Amino acid sequence: xxxxxxxxxxxxxxxxxxIPAGERPRTLAKDVYARLKQAIxxxxxxxxxxxxxxxxxxxxxxxxxxxxxxxHILAHExxxxxxxxxxxxxxxxxxxxYYEDLYDFRVELEVLAWRRAASHxxxxxxxxxxxxxxxPAGQRPLEGHHVAEQDEMFHRTIVGLFGNRAMLRSFDExxxxxxxxxxLDFVSPKRIATxxxxxxxxxxxxRDGDADxxxxxxxxxxxxxxxxxxxxxxxxxxxxxxxxxxGFQGTGxxx
Amino acid sequence: xxxxxxxxxxxxxxxxxxIPAGERPRTLAKDVYARLKQAIxxxxxxxxxxxxxxxxxxxxxxxxxxxxxxxHILAHExxxxxxxxxxxxxxxxxxxxYYEDLYDFRVELEVLAWRRAASHxxxxxxxxxxxxxxxPAGQRPLEGHHVAEQDEMFHRTIVGLFGNRAMLRSFDExxxxxxxxxxLDFVSPKRIATxxxxxxxxxxxxRDGDADxxxxxxxxxxxxxxxxxxxxxxxxxxxxxxxxxxGFQGTGxxx
DNA sequence: CGGCTTAATTTGGGATCCCAATATGAATTC
DNA sequence: GAATTCATATTGGGATCCCAAATTAAGCCG
Numbered sequence: 001x002x003x004x005x006x007x008x009x010x011x012x013x014x015x016x017x018x019i020p021a022g023e024r025p026r027t028l029a030k031d032v033y034a035r036l037k038q039a040i041x042x043x044x045x046x047x048x049x050x051x052x053x054x055x056x057x058x059x060x061x062x063x064x065x066x067x068x069x070x071x072h073i074l075a076h077e078x079x080x081x082x083x084x085x086x087x088x089x090x091x092x093x094x095x096x097x098y099y100e101d102l103y104d105f106r107v108e109l110e111v112l113a114w115r116r117a118a119s120h121x122x123x124x125x126x127x128x129x130x131x132x133x134x135x136p137a138g139q140r141p142l143e144g145h146h147v148a149e150q151d152e153m154f155h156r157t158i159v160g161l162f163g164n165r166a167m168l169r170s171f172d173e174x175x176x177x178x179x180x181x182x183x184l185d186f187v188s189p190k191r192i193a194t195x196x197x198x199x200x201x202x203x204x205x206x207r208d209g210d211a212d213x214x215x216x217x218x219x220x221x222x223x224x225x226x227x228x229x230x231x232x233x234x235x236x237x238x239x240x241x242x243x244x245x246x247g248f249q250g251t252g253x254x255x
Numbered sequence: 256x257x258x259x260x261x262x263x264x265x266x267x268x269x270x271x272x273x274i275p276a277g278e279r280p281r282t283l284a285k286d287v288y289a290r291l292k293q294a295i296x297x298x299x300x301x302x303x304x305x306x307x308x309x310x311x312x313x314x315x316x317x318x319x320x321x322x323x324x325x326x327h328i329l330a331h332e333x334x335x336x337x338x339x340x341x342x343x344x345x346x347x348x349x350x351x352x353y354y355e356d357l358y359d360f361r362v363e364l365e366v367l368a369w370r371r372a373a374s375h376x377x378x379x380x381x382x383x384x385x386x387x388x389x390x391p392a393g394q395r396p397l398e399g400h401h402v403a404e405q406d407e408m409f410h411r412t413i414v415g416l417f418g419n420r421a422m423l424r425s426f427d428e429x430x431x432x433x434x435x436x437x438x439l440d441f442v443s444p445k446r447i448a449t450x451x452x453x454x455x456x457x458x459x460x461x462r463d464g465d466a467d468x469x470x471x472x473x474x475x476x477x478x479x480x481x482x483x484x485x486x487x488x489x490x491x492x493x494x495x496x497x498x499x500x501x502g503f504q505g506t507g508x509x510x
Numbered sequence: 511c512g513g514c515t516t517a518a519t520t521t522g523g524g525a526t527c528c529c530a531a532t533a534t535g536a537a538t539t540c
Numbered sequence: 541g542a543a544t545t546c547a548t549a550t551t552g553g554g555a556t557c558c559c560a561a562a563t564t565a566a567g568c569c570g
């Protein structure tokens with residue numbers, strides 16, 4: 001039992017459901033790709049830690065072929081890297097300066113989308129967003145993971161509706177990269193409540209067609225998130241890296 | 256001898272790894288990736304045409320392992336796709352509407368970068384750009400491919416200097432996707448001359464610190480390119496697709 | 511002759527094997 | 541004791557093989 005033994009979380013046994021008519025190419029490689037990515041985002045594969053293909057095969061219970069496919073795509077995207085020639089794979093250590101860049105970019109992308117949203121005359125599809133984020137305080141879901149998911153959806157929806165496909169694709173990549181630290185933002189109830197309020201205000205600005213106000217709000221909103229993250233990250237970062245350094249084996253009996 | 260026999264061309268070595276320290280282990284898979292991408296951009300693999308892994312192996316003179324690696328990355332990026340379950344690989348047919356989106360996005364990205372550039376006080380690195388694009392009319396290189404390359408470099412440099420790494424990465428992807436049709440823009444001497452003039456004007460605006468003028472110019476510049484492309488593409492598109500439909504075998508003796 | 515079933519072939523996903531390059535650690539030397 | 545050398549284990553890249561699914565072509569029946 002080692003540090004990555006919990007990577008097997010993926011498929012819970014009987015996934016032999018023969019698809020009747022649904023288009024589901026479901027390859028092992030894609031599965032592995034998704035699971036690895038998830039493991040990275042969940043800090044179950046701490047940055048900096050090294051993994052050989054063999055041990056990853058063992059942990060994920062797949063052969064090398066699909067694993068390598070996933071690994072190479074992940075590497076191409078910059079999430080992992082095999083440093084030297086024949087060393088091993090490692091999760092790219094998260095570079096705080098780079099996250100500043102990501103947030104800067106995100107601000108500009110969203111400003112664009114929100115300005116367009118506010119300039120748009122009708123926006124019927126916003127109804128669902130309004131329903132969720134402007135719900136009475138008593139009916140608001142407060143569970144961290146759920147809110148985080150809805151938050152991602154919220155921002156993505158705007159970019160998708162008022163940007164275009166190219167912008168959305170770029171935004172999705174951006175979100176992917178940020179996700180690993182963004183999740184740390186939805187832990188305290190205070191932050192969650194703030195998120196509800198800020199989202200509600202944004203929707204109001206859009207409804208009023210006030211692009212300038214929308215821009216101001218989205219800038220402030222993302223900035224608040226960024227500041228929060230900046231603080232949390234240092235905490236989590238030290239935890240994760242120190243845990244990785246110790247091999248993460250303090251949970252049970254050693255080998 | 257079939258339509259893709261000319262894929263064996265050497266690698267032009269254009270791999271841009273963004274952030275990391277330049278490690279270059281030169282794997283076959285990366286080579287194949289670059290060569291396939293190049294072949295796609297050069298219309299040597301017409302969109303819509305189907306290719307089996309086997310024939311690609313033959314054409315590229317590699318085994319399936321590195322080929323599949325490259326193919327899957329290309330697929331992940333959306334350049335190719337294997338439609339049905341076990342059909343074959345095909346180059347994604349270029350969707351004109353999507354290119355409109357790409358250009359829209361590009362405009363916004365560049366506007367951002369150029370505005371920042373104009374707002375920036377000093378910009379010593381612009382010297383090289385000035386030297387090339389504001390050179391006396393007699394000393395301007397006019398060869399299409401070369402100008403296209405320099406043009407790409409021109410826009411990329413600005414984004415790289417005045418944007419940030421995240422923006423640059425996104426811009427690079429954007430450029431990748433646009434390249435296939437953008438190349439068609441640098442064929443007529445008139446367009447090339449126009450490009451020189453517009454680039455020169457942009458650099459002037461930046462030197463004068465006039466962000467508004469820079470924005471107006473870059474918008475017009477990209478729009479002109481877009482319009483030109485829009486026209487050319489229809490021409491080339493019909494050529495490419497009809498050629499692909501006929502198997503592209505009119506060059507020599509039939510089978 | 512046209513629509514349907516079925517057999518043969520092709521295709522891509524995955525598993526296994528081999529190998530050169532590299533890292534690791536023990537033995538050796540100064 | 542510290543640096544160096546060298547043998548060994550490990551690692552990832554690539555090649556080959558197998559297989560289920562899917563396409564295609566042939567065959568059949570109405």
